[in-house]
Amino acid sequence: MRIPGISLDxxxxxxxxxxxxxxxxxxxxxxxxxxxxxxxGRIAALWGADHRDLDAAFSVFAAYAVRDGLAIxxxxxAAASPSYPDISGLFPGATRMQRAVRDLLGVAAEGAPDARxxxxxxxxxxxxxxxxxxxxxxxxRENAPDHYPFVRVEGDGxxxxxxxxxxxGIIEPGHFRFSVVGEKTLRLEERLGYAHKGADKRFxxxxxxxxxxxxxxxxxxxxxxxxxxxxQAAESLLGIAAPPRAGWLRALMLERERVxxxxxxxxxxxxxxxxxxxxxxxxxxxxxxxxxxxxVFGHRFAMDCIVPGGVAVNVNDAQRIAxxxxxRSIGAEARELRNVFDEHSGLQDRFIxxxxxxxxxxxxxxxxxxxxxxxGQAFDLRVxxxxxxxxxxxxxxxxxxxxxxxxxxxxxxxxxxESLRLIDLITSRMPVxxxxxxxxxxxxxxxxxxxxxxxxxEVLVALEAGEGGQxxxxxxxxxxxxxxxxxxxxxxxxIVPDFPLINKSFNLSYSGHDS
Amino acid sequence: xxxxxxxxLKTRIVSEAAPxxxxxxxxxxxxxxxxxxxxxxxxLVIRHVDAGSCNGCELEIHALNNPYYNIESLGIRFAAxxxxxxxxxxxxxxxxxxxxxxxxAYEAMxxxxxxxxxxxxxxxxxxxxxxxxxxxxxxxxxxVDVAVPGCPPPPTAILQGILTAIATRATxxxx
Numbered sequence: 001m002r003i004p005g006i007s008l009d010x011x012x013x014x015x016x017x018x019x020x021x022x023x024x025x026x027x028x029x030x031x032x033x034x035x036x037x038x039x040x041g042r043i044a045a046l047w048g049a050d051h052r053d054l055d056a057a058f059s060v061f062a063a064y065a066v067r068d069g070l071a072i073x074x075x076x077x078a079a080a081s082p083s084y085p086d087i088s089g090l091f092p093g094a095t096r097m098q099r100a101v102r103d104l105l106g107v108a109a110e111g112a113p114d115a116r117x118x119x120x121x122x123x124x125x126x127x128x129x130x131x132x133x134x135x136x137x138x139x140x141r142e143n144a145p146d147h148y149p150f151v152r153v154e155g156d157g158x159x160x161x162x163x164x165x166x167x168x169g170i171i172e173p174g175h176f177r178f179s180v181v182g183e184k185t186l187r188l189e190e191r192l193g194y195a196h197k198g199a200d201k202r203f204x205x206x207x208x209x210x211x212x213x214x215x216x217x218x219x220x221x222x223x224x225x226x227x228x229x230x231x232q233a234a235e236s237l238l239g240i241a242a243p244p245r246a247g248w249l250r251a252l253m254l255e256r257e258r259v260x261x262x263x264x265x266x267x268x269x270x271x272x273x274x275x276x277x278x279x280x281x282x283x284x285x286x287x288x289x290x291x292x293x294x295x296v297f298g299h300r301f302a303m304d305c306i307v308p309g310g311v312a313v314n315v316n317d318a319q320r321i322a323x324x325x326x327x328r329s330i331g332a333e334a335r336e337l338r339n340v341f342d343e344h345s346g347l348q349d350r351f352i353x354x355x356x357x358x359x360x361x362x363x364x365x366x367x368x369x370x371x372x373x374x375x376g377q378a379f380d381l382r383v384x385x386x387x388x389x390x391x392x393x394x395x396x397x398x399x400x401x402x403x404x405x406x407x408x409x410x411x412x413x414x415x416x417x418e419s420l421r422l423i424d425l426i427t428s429r430m431p432v433x434x435x436x437x438x439x440x441x442x443x444x445x446x447x448x449x450x451x452x453x454x455x456x457x458e459v460l461v462a463l464e465a466g467e468g469g470q471x472x473x474x475x476x477x478x479x480x481x482x483x484x485x486x487x488x489x490x491x492x493x494x495i496v497p498d499f500p501l502i503n504k505s506f507n508l509s510y511s512g513h514d515s
Numbered sequence: 516x517x518x519x520x521x522x523x524l525k526t527r528i529v530s531e532a533a534p535x536x537x538x539x540x541x542x543x544x545x546x547x548x549x550x551x552x553x554x555x556x557x558x559l560v561i562r563h564v565d566a567g568s569c570n571g572c573e574l575e576i577h578a579l580n581n582p583y584y585n586i587e588s589l590g591i592r593f594a595a596x597x598x599x600x601x602x603x604x605x606x607x608x609x610x611x612x613x614x615x616x617x618x619x620a621y622e623a624m625x626x627x628x629x630x631x632x633x634x635x636x637x638x639x640x641x642x643x644x645x646x647x648x649x650x651x652x653x654x655x656x657x658x659v660d661v662a663v664p665g666c667p668p669p670p671t672a673i674l675q676g677i678l679t680a681i682a683t684r685a686t687x688x689x690x
Binding site for chain 1: 518526567569573575577582596607608610612616
């Protein structure tokens with residue numbers, strides 16, 4: 001779509017997402033970044049591809065969210081000197097994405113202030129790059145842990161607390177380095193990448209038709225969002241559309257995924273503030289919720305139900321009624337529990353002002369999703385660029401400005417009730433008809449993109465077709481990429497024992513980020 | 516406090532009976548004497564390690580603590596340190612970045628120790644297989660006693676896996 005103030009030779013991409021792709025030169029790359037920043041756009045994702053066998057160059061892609069959709073720019077980078085103009089000065093959120101492109105593809109941002117590796121630990125050498133097409137993924141490599149220079153905070157009484165990669169709970173792996181004085185956090189530095197499974201490389205082993213299974217396993221709690229974003233990208237690339245009924249079933253599953261996660265998080269947030277009652281109650285509701293998923297979709301998280309061309313499941317009338325009935329009963333119970341939360345002074349004492357994120361900071365870091373909307377960032381793809389059937393559902397956008405744990409809890413309650421309303425609407429209005437269309441053949445080189453508002457935020461998937469219907473390049477972007485750096489800011493000045501609560505109030509994905 | 520108390524009173528007890536062990540999920544012959552297992556079965560402490568999963572298995576392990584599965588009523592609880600644990604519950608295809616940490620956690624556990632691998636990834640590498648980034652199945656890195664398939668396995672299956680690891684030859688499920 002259009003970046004104000006610059007004329008690019010862009011082509012509009014087919015599919016559900018209003019998106020365009022433009023090949024740019026170095027000057028346009030830098031100019032586009034500046035103009036997006038000036039027009040209050042944000043960076044949605046940044047990734048690279050090896051095109052040396054096609055046009056003797058690598059490509060770096062930046063997807064910007066602009067007023068009328070997604071503007072993707074592609075900068076060819078000469079193989080002889082693989083580097084491109086740094087944009088992290090304009091978009092701090094791009095810093096780690098650029099570091100990841102360096103680790104995986106060996107294409108560096110020129111003069112970027114932080115040149116440390118990000119996803120690369122010791123599994124592969126710093127002079128070999130997994131996303132280059134001549135990289136042998138199955139070769140045996142020495143796994144040699146390397147030194148990672150954390151930023152040191154010095155001063156009277158400052159000490160460090162190193163946590164992870166194995167955390168004290170049932171949680172994903174990551175490392176946190178706290179610099180503290182007494183109990184107060186001066187600085188937090190994250191080191192991630194422990195859950196890196198080489199997803200982008202693995203996509204090359206899948207066909208366009210089958211890749212949804214991998215996409216659905218990049219972040220298990222968002223399997224529906226990923227599968228839908230993947231299906232959108234595949235449909236965009238193939239130039240096909242899913243039948244109307246499929247859209248309604250996809251929305252039903254996406255809203256059910258949002259509700260499941262919000263129920264779990266509300267229980268865990270109460271638990272982290274020592275209210276075990278909340279955990280028992282909300283986890284009971286979540287279990288009821290997942291059991292109905294299993295009955296209707298054959299899977300507790302509706303994994304593998306969304307496929308390119310439509311959905312692989314259907315919902316009969318009895319199931320439709322059961323879903324609507326459950327939405328009402330869970331809603332009634334959640335309202336009782338909200339009342340308990342609201343009047344519990346001990347709980348509110350822990351929630352209010354903890355981990356506060358000011359709207360200016362959220363804007364500077366380009367935060368979207370639930371975390372962004374809790375700090376005044378009014379972005380919701382279901383409202384801003386509604387894929388069918390969201391245009392007909394008139395989703396209420398939930399925006400708060402206080403940005404502390406209390407408001408992230410509040411946003412979860414608000415979104416929970418809104419999703420239950422949507423589920424009720426979907427079950428009563430869902431059209432009949434086919435739920436899956438046949439796939440066309442993929443033209444080598446075809447490009448497609450998908451962009452879905454998952455429960456955590458925006459999930460983006462970009463696909464490039466290779467020969468014979470294979471994926472040549474698949475890239476999946478988790479909203480946690482933008483939000484993880486925000487957590488480092490959110491904890492400053494808070495006491496260390498509040499970290500688990502603040503962290504949980506964001507509940508970011510490690511696997512989705514590290515993938 | 517009144518709404519909270521009312522809610523507690525209104526909520527019925529939903530806890531369900533524990534499932535039976537599944538001998539076919541056993542990867543290697545039991546290495547711990549029955550006598551010890553009988554004691555362990557009454558008070559088992561688990562340390563969970565996510566060695567690179569997609570977080571799907573973690574959601575289901577969390578569910579074991581919900582009132583339906585009520586795992587603590589079986590005398591089983593989760594601990595923060597492997598030094599306090601009898602059983603290591605491992606998820607994920609083991610990523611190269613987690614290989615060392617997983618070994619350290621295993622080595623930190625006191626003997627006798629048990630390992631249960633969870634999910635298709637933990638059992639066989641799952642959709643990720645072995646690559647530049649992953650070591651594949653958990654047993655490629657540390658010895659595994661029981662492997663529970665599923666993507667992710669539902670809470671009942673995870674509980675079955677744990678109970679299989681501590682089942683004595685004269686099988687008797689605690690509760």
